[in-house]
Amino acid sequence: MPPSTSRPGSRGGSSTAGGVLSSQIKVADRPVTQQGLSGMKTAVKGPQRQIMDKTYYLGLLRSKTNELTTEINKLQEEAEMYKQEESVYLSYEKRAEALASEIKEYQGQLADYNMVVDILNTSTDIAELIRDYNVVRIRLKVQNDRDAQSVDKIFTERQGTEKLIQAVEEDIEREKVAADDIIKDMSQADQAKYMEIKAANEKLSQELMVHQQELDALNVKEEALRAEIAHSQVRQEAVQLYEKLHELEERRDQMIAEEKNMESPQEERERLLKQARTQSVKDDSQEIASMERQLTEVKEKINHFRKVIQQLDTDLENHQG
Numbered sequence: 001m002p003p004s005t006s007r008p009g010s011r012g013g014s015s016t017a018g019g020v021l022s023s024q025i026k027v028a029d030r031p032v033t034q035q036g037l038s039g040m041k042t043a044v045k046g047p048q049r050q051i052m053d054k055t056y057y058l059g060l061l062r063s064k065t066n067e068l069t070t071e072i073n074k075l076q077e078e079a080e081m082y083k084q085e086e087s088v089y090l091s092y093e094k095r096a097e098a099l100a101s102e103i104k105e106y107q108g109q110l111a112d113y114n115m116v117v118d119i120l121n122t123s124t125d126i127a128e129l130i131r132d133y134n135v136v137r138i139r140l141k142v143q144n145d146r147d148a149q150s151v152d153k154i155f156t157e158r159q160g161t162e163k164l165i166q167a168v169e170e171d172i173e174r175e176k177v178a179a180d181d182i183i184k185d186m187s188q189a190d191q192a193k194y195m196e197i198k199a200a201n202e203k204l205s206q207e208l209m210v211h212q213q214e215l216d217a218l219n220v221k222e223e224a225l226r227a228e229i230a231h232s233q234v235r236q237e238a239v240q241l242y243e244k245l246h247e248l249e250e251r252r253d254q255m256i257a258e259e260k261n262m263e264s265p266q267e268e269r270e271r272l273l274k275q276a277r278t279q280s281v282k283d284d285s286q287e288i289a290s291m292e293r294q295l296t297e298v299k300e301k302i303n304h305f306r307k308v309i310q311q312l313d314t315d316l317e318n319h320q321g
Contacts, residue, residue, distance in 0.1 A: 119129065183191060229236060 183194060186194065229239060
């Protein structure tokens with residue numbers, strides 16, 4: 001058989017069976033990248049890991065630990081960066097406060113310069129300026145002296161108050177020590193009685209505090225009711241009638257007591273006659289006339305009181321009705 005004219009292994013000729021270059025090579029198996037052609041992807045040789053033993057889990061744990069360590073380091077770096085930013089912010093804030101005070105000072109100087117410019121533009125007399133300056137200086141000096149005296153007085157009072165508080169605290173501590181010594185020297189029965197009294201005192205103090213709170217609440221309620229009464233004409237009239245009724249009752253009781261303590265006309269006459277006998281005979285007629293007038297006045301007063309009491313009883317019945 002004559003030999004073939006095509007070369008073996010070339011694209012034009014056919015390859016022999018079982019040859020090394022028997023497989024067809026595809027262009028898609030060699031993808032193109034920005035850096036050029038990449039190599040052929042080789043198939044995975046051999047089976048993958050089938051048994052996940054201790055070594056596998058240790059390796060997995062190490063990888064997770066490394067990931068956690070990396071994340072922790074990242075977070076620490078961020079926290080450190082935030083701390084630095086915070087310190088920088090605080091320094092900027094302090095610097096802003098200093099600049100604000102400096103700006104305020106410059107604004108005051110600018111106001112002074114503007115005032116000087118205005119004075120120069122208005123051709124104000126220098127002597128008048130000096131006079132105004134001296135007046136302002138004297139006024140400010142007086143004000144500063146007054147403020148300094150006030151500050152010194154407050155400081156002295158504060159020192160005195162602090163010394164007084166310290167002395168009182170020392171006295172309290174001494175009294176506590178003395179009380180503890182007295183308690184230690186007591187017998188067991190006295191100590192038990194003291195503790196019982198102390199517990200009762202604390203209980204009473206708590207009750208007193210509760211009652212004080214209730215009293216404060218009642219005072220607030222009373223003020224609210226008074227304010228409500230002040231805006232209500234009907235309630236004002238009711239309060240006035242109640243106060244008038246209370247006053248009439250007091251007057252009635254007072255008059256009843258005076259009537260009970262008052263002597264009867266016969267007793268009053270006998271007492272006056274007895275007094276008259278002890279005096280000289282020369283003044284008997286005058287004394288008798290005077291006594292008769294007094295008896296008449298007493299009778300009139302009794303009748304008047306009875307009428308007033310009757311009137312009060314009538315008024316009370318009307319108010320209660």
